[in-house]
Amino acid sequence: MAVGVDLLAEGGWPAVTTRAVAERATANVGLIHYHFGGVGNLHRAIAERAGDLVINPVIDELLEASDEQAALDTLRGLLPSSGSTRASRLAVELVVGAMRDSNLGAVMRDQMRQSRAQAADRLATLRPHWSASRCAGVATLVVALLDGLMLHLVLDEDLPTEEALAAIEELVGDRDDTPVPS
Secondary structure: OHHHHHHHHHHOHHHOOHHHHHHHHOOOHHHHHHHHOOHHHHHHHHHHHHHHHHHHHHHHHHHHOOOHHHHHHHHHHHOOOOOOOHHHHHHHHHHHHHHHOHHHHHHHHHHHHHHHHHHHHHHHHHOOOOOHHHHHHHHHHHHHHHHHHHHHHHHOOOOOHHHHHHHHHHHHHOOOOOOOOO
């Protein structure tokens, strides 16, 4: 799996073939076909592993934040200084793969749903007076924000991420914390 993720980061999905994985891993191509049942299942397993490497560390660190300010501070530390990091390349390839292959799309959809649910659960503990639908809505926006910042950073290394985070910090600081009807 590590070899497949490395190939994905280096050359995208076209670089991830059973032959390339076998050669890099010094394994038999037949063994890879036997174990995964073909390149489609190999790609699915690699997408799951790459998603775990890209998504889970970010979500885990954000979920450990004690409040919104701590989460923003964590986010500042997690955003790469440029879009050319290995994690950024993997994230882009995961999205591209999801758009082209419904099996990869299912992997990414499930991982994103899990991330949103975890974020919504954390928000529910931080804001017990919020409705479940508000927690889910805010979690969706937070995860979309992360995805959008990463995508924009990949396309524009001069992205003003600090300004964007400062704007969010202002919005969070100005929030009206009164309960919203569900």
